[in-house]
Amino acid sequence: MYHTLPADLYREILRTGDSLDIPVVGHIPFDVDLKETLALNQYSLEHVDLRPISMNIPLASREEMIGKSKKWMCPTLVVYRNLQRSPDDPSTQIQYEQYVDKATGKFWKYRRRKYDDVFAQKKKMALGIFNHGARIITGTDCLN
Numbered sequence: 001m002y003h004t005l006p007a008d009l010y011r012e013i014l015r016t017g018d019s020l021d022i023p024v025v026g027h028i029p030f031d032v033d034l035k036e037t038l039a040l041n042q043y044s045l046e047h048v049d050l051r052p053i054s055m056n057i058p059l060a061s062r063e064e065m066i067g068k069s070k071k072w073m074c075p076t077l078v079v080y081r082n083l084q085r086s087p088d089d090p091s092t093q094i095q096y097e098q099y100v101d102k103a104t105g106k107f108w109k110y111r112r113r114k115y116d117d118v119f120a121q122k123k124k125m126a127l128g129i130f131n132h133g134a135r136i137i138t139g140t141d142c143l144n
Contacts, residue, residue, distance in 0.1 A: 001026025001042070014040050025072075028053050038065055044072035044137060063125060067132020074137040075126040080119040 023043035
């Protein structure tokens, strides 16, 4: 599941997964509300705090909502730690860019430069979600 899916396709994938008893994991599409996603049967959520999803809801409230949903959450700490350690390492950029479209590559390049303390923010967010009962998955859907 990726963030660029149209909302109707996202919902259909979840319905199909349910009908076949196949857990659906991944990103929340940009045009789907967090409350809706948490009410649906998406098994795990990738990098929820990063995406422009339900930005009208304060981060602390989103943490609580995700935690209380008991869904699995992957905050992708490894990626941010590695990018923060060596944001200018060309091998990191080249390896990642060969697997993603240009828009996603730009997104990551922007994120590396915008937040110097993003790893600390991610750890704090993961702890906030965990403290509300979420289940945390370590790992990533990205190169590291």
